Amino acid sequence: MVQTIAVLDFGSQYTQVIARRIRECEVYSKIYHYTTTAEELKRDGVAGIILSGGPSSVFDKAAPIPDKALFDLGVPVLGICYGIQLMGKLLGGKVAKSKEREFGLGTLQIQKPGRLFYRLPKKLKVWNSHGDKITELPPGFDAIGTTDNSPYAVIEDRKRDFYGIQFHPEVFHTERGTDVIRNFLLRVCKVAQDWTTEDYIKQAVKKIRQTVGKSRVILGLSGGVDSSVAAALIHKAIKKQLTCVFVDNGLLRKGERESVEALYGKHFKIDLRVIDARQLFLRRLKGVEDPEKKRRIIGLTFIEVFEKSLKKIGHADFLAQGTLYPDVIESVAIGNNPASLIKSHHNVGGLPERMKLKLLEPLRELFKDEVRAVGAALGLPREVVWRQPFPGPGLGVRVLGDITKAKLDVLKEADAILMEEMKDSDWYWKVWQSFCVFLPVKSVGVIGDERNYAWVIAIRVVESIDAMTADWTKLPYDLLARISNRITNEVRDVSRVVLDISSKPPATIEWE
Template sequence: MSQTIAVLDFGSQYTQVIARRIRECNIYSRIFPYSVTAAELRKANVSGIILSGGPSSVLTKGSPRPDKKIFQLGVPVLGICYGLQLMGKLLGGDVAKSDRREYGRGRLTIKKKGRLLKGLPKSIKVWNSHGDKVTALPEGFEPIAGTENSDYAVIEDATRNFYGLQFHPEVVHSERGDDIIKNFLVGVCKCKQDWKMSNYVDQAIQDIRDQVGDSRVILGLSGGVDSSVAAALIHRAIGDQLTCVFVDNGLLRLRERDRVEQVFRDHFHVDLRVAKSGKRFLKALKGVTDPERKRKIIGKIFVDVFEDTVKKIGDVDFLAQGTLYPDVIESVAIDGNPAALIKSHHNVGGLPKRMKLKLLEPFRELFKDEVRALGKELGLPDEMIWRHPFPGPGLGVRVMGEIKKSYLDTLREADAILLEEMKRTGYYSKVWQAFCVFLPVQTVGVMGDERTYDYVIALRVVESVDAMTADWAHIPHDILQIISNRIINEVKGVNRVVLDISSKPPSTIEWE
C-alpha cells in the first residue's frame, strides 16, 4: 500500500477516532504503538505521522515518549494535545502545568491560516482535554492560533512540516475538525484520496495469511456481526484452516444456538463445533453480583471451554476474536497502551500462558460500522450485517446482580418481544441497539383483582454511529405502549416496564 498515515498511540481514547477520520477521507491509516521505531515507520512507507493525545503528562517521569528519530524521517508530523506537548518538549521547547486546565469547549482564534487551517473562519469552537501547555516554542516553530488559555493552541514549523494542535480536531465537538485533518492529509502530506474498504479487505486477508501461515485457527462464533464477519474474512483468507466454535454459555437470547447452527453450517460451510456448557457457566456465576467479577468469570470459563475444545480438535495455534477498538480502549492497558481502564471485556487482554494460543484480531482497529461495511464487501446477508451488537458476556451483563436461570428465561422472553416489535415497526434498522435489562427488584402491581409482586424490565434503545457515544432513541409512545403491554401480559413474573433515557457519556450503553 503506497500511502499510509501512521497514528502513534499514546493512550488517548480518541486514537482510533483519528484513524477513522483519516479513512473517511479515503486515505489509509494504521495505528502503531507509541514505541514504534523510526526504522519500522520507514519500512511501512508512511506518508505522514500523527501523534495522538493521551492521559499522561510530559512533565511526569516515565511518561510515554516516541523514538526521537521519527522527526528525522522527512515526513510531516501532526501532534494532537499530548502529541503537541511531546513535540514541544522533545524538539527543544518548554512545557508547564496550566494555571487553569482546559476540559470541554473552548474558542480558537486563528492568527495565520497556513496550510493546516486553510479555508477556516477566524474563530471556531474546539474541544479541549489537557492540563499542560507549551510555554516556549522549539526553534523554527511559530504560533498560528490560540485559545483563552493558550497562545500556542496551534503551532507550525512550515519548513519541516511539523504541526501541533492543543485541542482534539477528531471529535465531533470541534468545529471544522474534519477540514483540519483533511488539510494535513491532502494539503501537507500530499496524499491521494483513493483508498476504500475493498482495499482494506485485500490488506486484511494478506495480513491474516502472513500472520497465520499454515497454522490452524479456532474462532469463537457467536452469530453476532463481529464474529460472523470475522469468520467470513478469515475463511476467505485461509479456508479449511479455520474451525469455528459456538459456545452455548446459557446466557444467549431465545433460540440463538439453533439460528447459528443453521446459518453457518448451511451458508458458510465451515467446520462448526458446538460446545454446550451453560450449566458450567451458571454454576460458576452462582451468588456473584459484582459486574467486574461476573465479566471475569465468564471470560475465564469462555477461555477454559476453548481450551477443552482445542484439545479435542488437535493442533491449533491461533484463537481468532472479533474484538473491536471500542472494546480495546474500554479495557485494561494492553500492548503498552497507557489508556485508563473503563471496564474489562472477556475477549480483550490475552490468554493464559498454559493455553499456548496466539491471538488473531483482524478488527482490533475498526469500529462497528466499519465492520458492517466490511461484511457487505464480503457479500454477507443484510440480516447478519445489520444485527444489533450483543455483548460477549451475553445476558450475563443484562441481568443485574446475581444470575439465575429463571431470571435469564424471563429476560429472554421480554427481549424477544422488544426485538419483534422493533422489527415489525421498522425501528430496528433505525437504531443502533435495542435490548432489555432484568432488574431483580420486585414491585407491587395489580392484575385483574389480584395484587402482584413481580420483577421489572428496563428497555434500552440507543442511537449511535460507533458506540463511542450514544443517545437514547425517541421511540413513539404508541410503540412503547405495545411493547410494555406485551411484556407484562406475556412474560410471567414481570409487572413493570421502565425506559432508560440516559446517554453515553456519562452512562454506558450496557448496564454492566
C-alpha cells in the same frame, strides 16, 4: 504497500479520534506509544507523524517526551495541542504557562492559509484545551494563525513540513477540523487514499492465506459482530480449513442458536460445530447471586467446554479471535495503569497459552465501524453487521440474583418482544443498546379478574458512541406503551414493566 500515518499517543483522550479521522480520509493510521523510537518509525516506513495532545504540561517533571530524532526522519510532522508545545520546546522555541488558559470553543484567525488551511475560511470556530502556549517561535517557523490568547496558535516550517496547531481538529466541535487533517495528509504528506474496505479485504485475505498456509483454524463463534466478521473473512480466505465452534450456554437470546446455525452452517457453508452445554452452565450457576462470581463461572466453564470440543475436532494450529484495534491500543496505554475494576469481561483471552495455538486476529487493525463495513461487503445481513453489543456472559448478567431456567425463559420471551418492537419501529438501528433485565422481585398485578403476583422486567435503552458514557433514550410513549402491554399480556409470569432512566455515569449500561 499501504502508506501509514503514525499518531504518537501522549495520553490524549482524543488519540483514537485522531486515528479515526485519518481513516475517514481513506488513509491508514496507526497509534504508537510516545516512547517509540525514530528507528522503529523509519522501519515501518511512516509517511507522516502526528503528535497527539495530552493531559501533561511540558513543564511537568514526568512530562512524556518523544525521541527527538523523529524530527530528522524527513517526514512531515503535525503537533496538536501538547504536540505543538513539544515542538516549541524540542526545536528551540520557548513555551510558557498561559495567564489565561483556553478551554472550550474559541475563534481561530488565519493570516496565511498555506497547505494546512488550503481553501478554508480565514476565521474558524475551534476547540481548545490547553494551559501552556508558545511564546517564542523555534528557528525556521512562521506564525500563520492566532487566537485571542495565543499569537502562535498555528505555526509552520514550510521547508521541513512541520506544523503545530494549538486546537483539536479531530473533535466534532472544531469547524472544518477534518478538512485540516485531510490537508495535512494529502497536501503535506502527499499520501494516497488507499485505505478502503475493498482494499482491506483483498490485503487481509492475502495475509491470512500466507500466514495459515495449509493449517487448520479454530474460531469461537458467538454470533456477535466481531466474531461473525472474523469468521466470514477467514472463510473467504481459506474455506474448509476453518472450523467454527458455537457454544450454547443456555444464556442466549431466544432463537439465537437457530439463527447462527442457519446463517453460518447453511448459508455460508462454514464447518460449524454447535456444542449444547446448557445443563452444565445452569448446574454450575445454581444458587450463585454475586455478579462477579457468575461472570467467572461462565468464563471458566466456556474455556473448559471450548477445550473439550477441540479435542473432538482434532489438530489445529491457529485460534482465530475478533480482536479489534481499540483492544490492541489499550495494551500500550500511557503509564499502563489499569482502571479500577468495574466488572470483569468475558472473552477467550488466555486460551492461546494453555492450548499452544498461534493467534490469528484479522480485525486487529480495524475500529468497530470499519468492521461493520467489512461485514457488509462480505455479505453478512444487516441484523448481524449492525447488531447491538451483547455481553459475553449473555443473559447471565441480565437475570439479577440466582439463575434458573424458569427465570431465563421469562427474560427470553420479554426480550424477544422488545427486540421485535424496536426493529419494527426502526428504533433498534438508532440506539446503542436495548435489552430487558429480570428483576428478582415480584409485584401484584391483575389479569382479567384475577390477582397476579409475578416478576418485574426492566427495560434499558441507551444512546452512546463508544460505551464510555451513555444516556437513556427517550423512546416515543406509544412505543413504550406497546412494549409494556405486550410483555405483561404475552409473558405469563410478568406483572409489571419498568423503564431504566439512568445515565452512565453514574450507572453502568448493564445492570451487573
